Amino acid sequence: MIDLTMIWAFIIAFAVFAYVVMDGFDLGIGILFPTLRVGHGRNRAMNSIAPVWDGNETWLVLGGGGLMAAFPLAYAVILPATYPLIIAMLLGLVFRGVAFEFRWRDPAHRAFWDTAFFGGSVIAALSQGMILGALLQGIDVTGRAYDGSWWDWLTPYTLLTGLGVVAGYALLGACWMIWKLEGDVQEHAYRLAVRAAIATLLLMGAVSVYNLLLLDQYRERWLDMPNILFASQVPLLTAIVAFGLFYALKTRRDLMPFLLALALFLLGMAGIGVTIWPYVVPAQITIWDAAAPESSQIFMLVGVALTLPLILAYTGWAYWVFRGKVGHEGYH
Numbered sequence: 001m002i003d004l005t006m007i008w009a010f011i012i013a014f015a016v017f018a019y020v021v022m023d024g025f026d027l028g029i030g031i032l033f034p035t036l037r038v039g040h041g042r043n044r045a046m047n048s049i050a051p052v053w054d055g056n057e058t059w060l061v062l063g064g065g066g067l068m069a070a071f072p073l074a075y076a077v078i079l080p081a082t083y084p085l086i087i088a089m090l091l092g093l094v095f096r097g098v099a100f101e102f103r104w105r106d107p108a109h110r111a112f113w114d115t116a117f118f119g120g121s122v123i124a125a126l127s128q129g130m131i132l133g134a135l136l137q138g139i140d141v142t143g144r145a146y147d148g149s150w151w152d153w154l155t156p157y158t159l160l161t162g163l164g165v166v167a168g169y170a171l172l173g174a175c176w177m178i179w180k181l182e183g184d185v186q187e188h189a190y191r192l193a194v195r196a197a198i199a200t201l202l203l204m205g206a207v208s209v210y211n212l213l214l215l216d217q218y219r220e221r222w223l224d225m226p227n228i229l230f231a232s233q234v235p236l237l238t239a240i241v242a243f244g245l246f247y248a249l250k251t252r253r254d255l256m257p258f259l260l261a262l263a264l265f266l267l268g269m270a271g272i273g274v275t276i277w278p279y280v281v282p283a284q285i286t287i288w289d290a291a292a293p294e295s296s297q298i299f300m301l302v303g304v305a306l307t308l309p310l311i312l313a314y315t316g317w318a319y320w321v322f323r324g325k326v327g328h329e330g331y332h
Contacts, residue, residue: 004297008070009280009287011304012063017269019059021172021262022315026053028173030096030121031166032192033114041185042114044326046100048180051322053100057093058311069300073144074280074290080146081139082131082153089127096120122166129165133158133207136276137214141284157210164203168265171196175258178249180326193249193257201242204268208235211275217283218275231274238267 026049036042068075079086095116103113134153141147174193178186211218222231241263248256276282280290291297 004294004301005070005288005291007301008066008291008297009278011308012066012070013269013273015059015063015066017266019056019063020265020269022052022056022059024125024169024265025049025172025176025258026056027096027121027125028169028171028196029176030117030173031125031170032173032177032196033118033121035192036185036188038114041188044181044185045177046103048177048326050100052315052318054097055315055318058315062308062311066300066304070292070297071280071287071290072292074285074287076144077139077141077146077281077285078135081148082134084150085127085131085134085153089124089131092120092123092125092127094120096124121169125166125169126162129162130154130158132165132272133161136161136211136272136282138283139281141281157207157214160203160210161207164200164207167196167199167203168261168268171200171261172258172265175261179255179258182325190249190252193261194246197242197245197249197261200264201238204238204264208271215283221274234267234271234274238264238271241267 029045029049033042033045036045067078097120099113099116099120103110103117106113130153133155137155137157139146139148140152171193174189174196177189178193181189212222221227241260245257245260245264248260278286278288280287292300
């Protein structure tokens with residue numbers, strides 16, 4: 001028998017991962033923006049993401065809309081617990097989107113728009129990481145409703161996860177510039193990527209250790225037999241990918257650092273899956289508890305089956321059309 005709830009869980013997980021890897025690198029460029037040379041460096045970095053940056057956020061809509069439609073109980077619990085963070089994330093995305101357009105049309109105030117682009121990127125990335133942290137640290141639920149306070153999301157743990165996502169996006173942004181640019185900007189990106197990779201790995205390690213202190217369920221998933229035999233493969237593969245990433249940066253590869261940075265995010269998401277599965281709200285609500293009625297899931301699955309291939313097709317086509325490096329003149 002087909003388990004529609006599991007299918008929808010993987011659809012939403014795929015949408016979230018697609019958003020993280022696709023919007024992550026352009027948020028990362030915004031995070032690194034102050035380190036780039038005014039004029040030449042910033043213009044080339046921005047031109048490298050100009051054809052794709054707004055389409056990348058399609059996946060955020062699919063992930064959020066899918067959660068509301070397929071797992072309404074989870075949506076009704078998670079959103080009240082993280083409203084301030086979600087509002088901050090959306091405002092950050094709005095600021096960076098407006099700044100992206102206006103820095104070209106209002107050169108007299110370009111310094112202001114550059115600052116808005118940087119600030120919006122940092123706020124959006126930090127908020128996304130803290131939303132993840134707020135979910136992982138646990139949400140107070142009574143019956144079928146959120147039972148915490150307005151500030152439950154603000155803890156040292158959520159700040160740690162927020163900084164981890166900021167560092168990870170900076171790594172993706174640096175590796176994207178390595179792939180898409182050349183010359184002095186590319187050399188600068190290599191140096192940034194090394195620093196961002198070190199910060200990302202340190203913060204991933206810190207969050208992983210902190211997770212073991214949060215809930216008994218997490219410790220059992222990672223440390224009890226026979227779970228440890230399977231779960232230990234995630235940190236082992238992470239170490240291998242990290243070694244490959246530093247080697248690729250040292251040997252000045254173009255595409256490989258970006259692919260390995262994506263692999264780090266994939267392994268991070270696998271680690272989250274190991275930690276919380278099958279809960280959508282850890283230790284409170286499973287995916288089956290939160291799922292919409294089967295008839296609703298079938299109805300929505302038909303729509304996703306029609307639209308998801310189209311989204312993948314036009315996204316792939318956009319990246320194919322604008323393949324290759326951005327030259328010194330700012331064009332592909």
